[in-house]
Amino acid sequence: MAARHEEIAEELRRAIDREDYTVGSLLPAETELAAHYGVSRGTVRQAIAALTTEGLIGSRQGARRVVLAGRRSQSFTELCSFAQWAHAMGREATGHVVSSAYHPATPEDSERLQLPLGTRVLHILRVRGLGGRRVLLERTVYADWIAPAVERIEPECPSVTQRLYEDEGLVFAYGEYLIDAVAAGAQDAELLGVRRTSPLLRVRRVTTTRAGRPVEWSEDRYRSDAVSFSVHNSTGNNALARKTGPAMS
Amino acid sequence: MAARHEEIAEELRRAIDREDYTVGSLLPAETELAAHYGVSRGTVRQAIAALTTEGLIGSRQGARRVVLAGRRSQSFTELCSFAQWAHAMGREATGHVVSSAYHPATPEDSERLQLPLGTRVLHILRVRGLGGRRVLLERTVYADWIAPAVERIEPECPSVTQRLYEDEGLVFAYGEYLIDAVAAGAQDAELLGVRRTSPLLRVRRVTTTRAGRPVEWSEDRYRSDAVSFSVHNSTGNNALARKTGPAMS
DNA sequence: AGGCCCAACTTGTTCAGACAAGTTCATCGG
DNA sequence: CCGATGAACTTGTCTGAACAAGTTGGGCCT
Structure with missing residues (x-):
């Protein structure tokens, strides 16, 4: 847990967990978070990328990020x-x-x-x-x-x-x-x-x-x-896949 | 599919799919890939990060990346x-x-x-x-x-x-x-x-x-x-989680 | 009121450079 | 022969900057 971006990711996870950011609400902009934590935008992006692959956050270019889910997934x-x-x-x-x-x-x-x-x-x-x-x-x-x-x-x-x-x-x-x-x-x-x-x-x-x-x-x-x-999934991160069983092949 | 890093990710996926890189073998270093595609190291890293979350590739600091799986997951x-x-x-x-x-x-x-x-x-x-x-x-x-x-x-x-x-x-x-x-x-x-x-x-x-x-x-x-x-999972990217059923709570 | 357009904002992409931290392997010494 | 050392290599982390692309909302015109 040395890396700064991991610390930030963990802080954000906790903030979502205790509903500082409620489901459906908007996250602060990257630049705001960067200023708040005193790091560059790239580092914030790294932290946020982690939450995105976990399915906690949704992203669209141009719009603020949305909190999608509250529970954090297991390690x-x-x-x-x-x-x-x-x-x-x-x-x-x-x-x-x-x-x-x-x-x-x-x-x-x-x-x-x-x-x-x-x-x-x-x-x-x-x-x-x-x-x-x-x-x-x-x-x-x-x-x-x-x-x-x-x-x-x-x-x-x-x-x-x-x-x-x-x-x-x-x-x-x-x-x-x-x-x-x-x-x-x-x-x-x-x-x-x-x-x-x-x-x-x-x-x-x-x-x-x-x-x-x-x-x-x-x-x-x-x-x-x-x-x-349970599985979280999204465009750009699809860990889950459907397969036909042996009886179908 | 405009973004260069997505193109590179797709090329790598295809290369793995047709076994240019076989399962268990080592991927070229970031710097080599960057030179090969004529982009910066950061862009290669973005492409590789995608394959990593898909579970196709394993990463350890200091060692070359390993091809973990051959099949590519569905969109x-x-x-x-x-x-x-x-x-x-x-x-x-x-x-x-x-x-x-x-x-x-x-x-x-x-x-x-x-x-x-x-x-x-x-x-x-x-x-x-x-x-x-x-x-x-x-x-x-x-x-x-x-x-x-x-x-x-x-x-x-x-x-x-x-x-x-x-x-x-x-x-x-x-x-x-x-x-x-x-x-x-x-x-x-x-x-x-x-x-x-x-x-x-x-x-x-x-x-x-x-x-x-x-x-x-x-x-x-x-x-x-x-x-x-089917689900791919790894440290740092765990989309899958186990839950207790209603009968256990 | 309704629709259109533009300006401000926000995220996405990419670059180049620097240093930290871990791995690998060959060389050297016991 | 075996273990330790260290140099070369490779990935991880972080910065600061610039431009592209998409969204939002307010103001203006009809």
Whole structure:
């Protein structure tokens, strides 16, 4: 948080959060903000660009900027780490390893983790709870180079992400998420405590380091009555995309 | 597409798409790109910033940039408009209005569309097909100021978004999407041709103009075997956020 | 009252330069 | 052989300036 433009972005976020600027109202002009914070216009633009990609602010050339939304989105860390997300909400997250085993990488594993076919990768099935309720089933595959560190973590550890950071200095930097819905199978139903065929939100994701090296990929199944996902989008910043399923191709 | 930095961004996207730069490889340095395109470093940075928020490229201070992904994400227009999305894939989209009626705005409508309570808003239920298959159920609520223009559109019009642009010059600029899973109800099952209780992907969304004025909000239910959503995310650009459902609060 | 036009304002684009901070790699010394 | 050092390289941050392009609102004319 050293950079001045990040400080300014954070101040603006907070100002929006406490409704100094209410939704629908206009933000001060760039030149005013620049004068107020004692920086150049370029620095203010950098700060504002961040809020724009977060979907908090709308921009049109010639007109003052508009506050679009009040809630601030979570940090990437909170998205990656179930436990840190829970903590930010003041809730307690639990984790429980159901099974853990090495398998040779399938073509799918190989492509997603960018590893040679047949490399021994670590499959882990975890049940995760939020405030005492089972909420999420994680079927994760870890790349071979991080698997030993994952194995050393105790089965009930609430935050694997945090442990990997503390022990290995590993930080997640990029992720791709594919979201759809599936009916709960027999194992899903038993482990999550829901009826078979009840709808689950399925998130398939790949997470990579800052250098672009894939660390893990996972198929997560959420109880749809407990968790949902939200996305901000705009012209010029479209993180979200619709895709046809396998049945359509 | 007048701006030079957008042209450069587009050229880089295409270069990545045709694998001049393969996934995992390094991009040329800023100074090289600047020299190559005959622009200043700042302009190259703007172009690259776009690719970064799209998740195509990873950045770390001091090290060359890495190509993270090959596929380019869809434009915001394609996300907003079912028909334009289908068209971009070379498929045909259909639309069919099942019901259409005015109702006084509920507190929910009022908040999402930023209209006074009780304003007469237009509720429309549409079934949408892709390549001859029914795939999506749209329950949309239009703000009063755009409702007359929507009513004038014929019931079988495949692209409402495009018609609103042609007739009214209306463009969608910002959207917020809330994604979860639900079981198909009796009406859903009949209109989509699936079994009751089969899982559907539910997307609740609000769309606004460039000026931040809400135009419509909608609850869309997709056949989960036909459509899914994908999101790119990274530190510094987190459009995606996880939320607890109503059952958890 | 209604419509038109222009001036003031605001954001978008681009440049050139300077320094800070992190990475990479080759070289040197143990 | 291995580790440490440092120079070269690369990205991040910030400034100050200038012009382009779009929006807004007030004043003027009909």
